[in-house]
Amino acid sequence: MGTLIKKAFRAIGYNLQRANRPLPYHGYDLEVEARAAIARVDGHTMVSFEKLVPLYQQAAFCEQTHIPGAFVECGVWKGGCVGVMAQANLKYGTQRRHLHLFDSFEGIPEPDAEVDGAAAIKFAKEAGGGIGGKLVALEDQYGGVGTLECNRDLMETRIGYDSEYLHYHVGWFQDTVPQDAASIGDIAILRLDGDWYASTKICLDHLYDQVVRGGFVIIDDFKAYDGCEKAVREFLAARGESVYLHHLDRWGRYWVKP
Ligand SMILES: C[S@@+](CC[C@H](N)C(=O)[O-])C[C@H]1O[C@@H](n2cnc3c(N)ncnc32)[C@H](O)[C@@H]1O
Numbered sequence: 001m002g003t004l005i006k007k008a009f010r011a012i013g014y015n016l017q018r019a020n021r022p023l024p025y026h027g028y029d030l031e032v033e034a035r036a037a038i039a040r041v042d043g044h045t046m047v048s049f050e051k052l053v054p055l056y057q058q059a060a061f062c063e064q065t066h067i068p069g070a071f072v073e074c075g076v077w078k079g080g081c082v083g084v085m086a087q088a089n090l091k092y093g094t095q096r097r098h099l100h101l102f103d104s105f106e107g108i109p110e111p112d113a114e115v116d117g118a119a120a121i122k123f124a125k126e127a128g129g130g131i132g133g134k135l136v137a138l139e140d141q142y143g144g145v146g147t148l149e150c151n152r153d154l155m156e157t158r159i160g161y162d163s164e165y166l167h168y169h170v171g172w173f174q175d176t177v178p179q180d181a182a183s184i185g186d187i188a189i190l191r192l193d194g195d196w197y198a199s200t201k202i203c204l205d206h207l208y209d210q211v212v213r214g215g216f217v218i219i220d221d222f223k224a225y226d227g228c229e230k231a232v233r234e235f236l237a238a239r240g241e242s243v244y245l246h247h248l249d250r251w252g253r254y255w256v257k258p
Helices: 002-011 031-040 049-064 080-092 118-126 148-158 173-184 197-210 226-239
Strands: 070-074 099-103 166-170 187-192 211-219 253-256
Touching (some): 031 049, 049 080, 049 211, 070 080, 070 173, 070 197, 080 099, 080 148, 080 187, 099 173, 118 226, 148 166, 166 173, 173 197, 197 211, 197 226
Parallel strands (some): 070 099, 070 187, 099 166, 187 211
16 A cells, blocks of 8 residues: 555655655765764754765864864854864864854844845844844844853763863954954864854954865855855955855855865
């Protein structure tokens, strides 16, 4: 009976599957261990599987090829992406990396209607917040604020990363990034996930020069919000930096520092 129903669906172009069937194996390099690392940060990231597997691979590659520098994320929410990079270090690194987590740890600020585009305005309005680019946290839209406590719990208790190598930069990027950039030194992976124009631009302006040759620059929201793409394109054009933007999923892009 089941087979007959399946056949009937297939005949009209549908493939019938059980709703709770695990995601099919994609054939990515290191996929089995990346899946285990992703499972470990369950509930701590809103980032897609298609972005998380390459993030694990990129961090593992940095360890295997000895690309020097810290792993940095600006816009950590509940810390899942940093947790994935940390696990690649624990598996492949001969020593611990310094991990830098930048966030307000109280929510995302207002977008700026002038540059961030319709999707950002919609997001802010649904949160009952403003669209003037003010540094005030919008009402939570993601499913709980990514607090400092929640990040510590993931990184130090669940993953067991040495707290000596964890650096939490608490506050608005506009304050923390310019102030703390020099203390980070070389960067192997710079992952930007602050959604808006201003949140992306400030990080590129102050951290890009510290990304080492062969290091990765990852832009989570490149095609999600107009302002994010604008910040990246303006920055690259001003620098005369010609890079190929690799797709992660429909929205995310990354490039390797030339
Ligand atoms: C989309 S979430 C990040 C998702 C996260 N990377 C993950 O793994 O699920 C965006 C985060 O960026 C932070 N953020 C955005 N702009 C910021 C700014 N200017 N200063 C501080 N934090 C900011 C927000 O607080 C929020 O936690």
